[in-house]
Amino acid sequence: MDAIADEAGGKRARGLDRAFEILDFLRQKRQALKPNEIAAQIGAPRSSVYELVNLLLRNGILEFSGGDGRVYLGRKLYFLGAAYEHHFDFTRECEAALERLADETRETAQFCMLDGNKYTVVRMREGARPFRISTDIGQSVPIPWTASGRLLVTHMSDAEILDFIPKEDFRLPDGEWLDPQAFLAEVRQAEADGFFTFNSIVDSFTHCFAVPVMDEGQAAATLCLVTPKADGLANRDRYIDCLKAAASGLSHAPKRG
Template identity: 65%
Template sequence: MAAGAEDIASRRTRGLDRAFEILEFLRARRQPMRPNEIAVAIGAPRSSVYELINLLLGRGMLEYHDDDGRVFLGRRLYFLGTAYSDHFDLIRESEALLTHLATETRETSQLCLLEGNKYTVAKMHEGLRPFRISANVGELVSIPWTASGRLLVSHLSDEEILDFIPPEDFVLPRGEKLDPAQFIAEVRQAAAEGFFTFHSTVENFTHCFAAPVYQTDGTCVATLCLVTPKEDGLRNHEAYVASLVGAANDLSERLGYLATPKQVEHSNRV
């Protein structure tokens, strides 16, 4: 009897894991797909994928997109996301700071997080200048491609960083390979300096700024970022870093993080 109950529970867990895999796959692909295409892409039996998709359709988690049977994320997920956003302090508390940063610098400001072993933009406020970037909120990006990535893994040891980031993610968008040792050195530099900036590896002609947002135990749980035209970022580098670090420190304090005297001194110096 107990063994049978455990088997049922195990099957339900596998089914739930597979359902989340389908939702995450569609989120990453960002386009409607047929159930058989999803099954092939995630390497799952078509019968189980069809069954789970029908369940998700029935609960509004997925919706049909056209007459060809393509499915995509459903509107019920939007309402769940809205409820999460209203409750989660980090997202809500960042909104005014992002607006302030974008107004003060005229540049695009972002709140960035880790999603699994990838980087993503959780919130974005467009700058006032005509310059625009192509970043999409929720798009998954390799950690080594980003300024924020140097800060978001800074609580890990060197070995943990190499275990956490897939080896293929050290291959940059233009095909060159970033030496993992160089990346780790930049992680330690970013943690020591309290910010990181560099010319974007993803967008041409842009310079990226990132400053850490800490939770109570001192772990960097997010970053505040500025994405600027390369020349403007270099010209206003000191002012942009000061604005960004100040806003990130403010958000960290709202999350209950108490800065050390050394960090306060460093922030004032910036």
């Protein structure tokens, strides 16, 4: 009987893993898809994907969108997110910090975290410039492409970092490969300095700044500025000081309500 119970529990766990995989896939694709398209692109059996999609539809986690049986993330996820934000004061503190940074620097300010083994922008406040410099909120980006990525893995050993980051993520947008050892050296320098800045790998016109938001001795998140290259270099010290001051106010969060 114990073996049967273990097998049933294992199937439920695999079903949950697959359901989360479907949700995360739709989040990354940012478009409604048919269940058979989801199954093909995540490499899952169509029968199990259809079963899970129907379960998620019944519970409002997915909704039909765009016709032809396409599905996308459901509004219940919004209410779950709203409940999370109500429980944690951290979100409101973060929004205030980003607003201050954008006002003080006129640059685009971002709050960033790891999402699995990728980097993502969680919150953003655009600066006062007439043109837009930003990354879409929630978009997954390889860790080595980002200034924040050098700070968000500092709590790991070098071997853990190389095991954590997919090898293909060291291929840069222009097709060149970033030497993993060079990346590790930048991680350790960022850890010692308490910040990291560089000319963006993704956008040749911008300069990026990041400082850690500390929680229990490690970088749980980062505050960032994304600036035009010339302005970023000209105001480097001031921008770093602004970021550090803002991050210090967040580093004792989250506060539980």
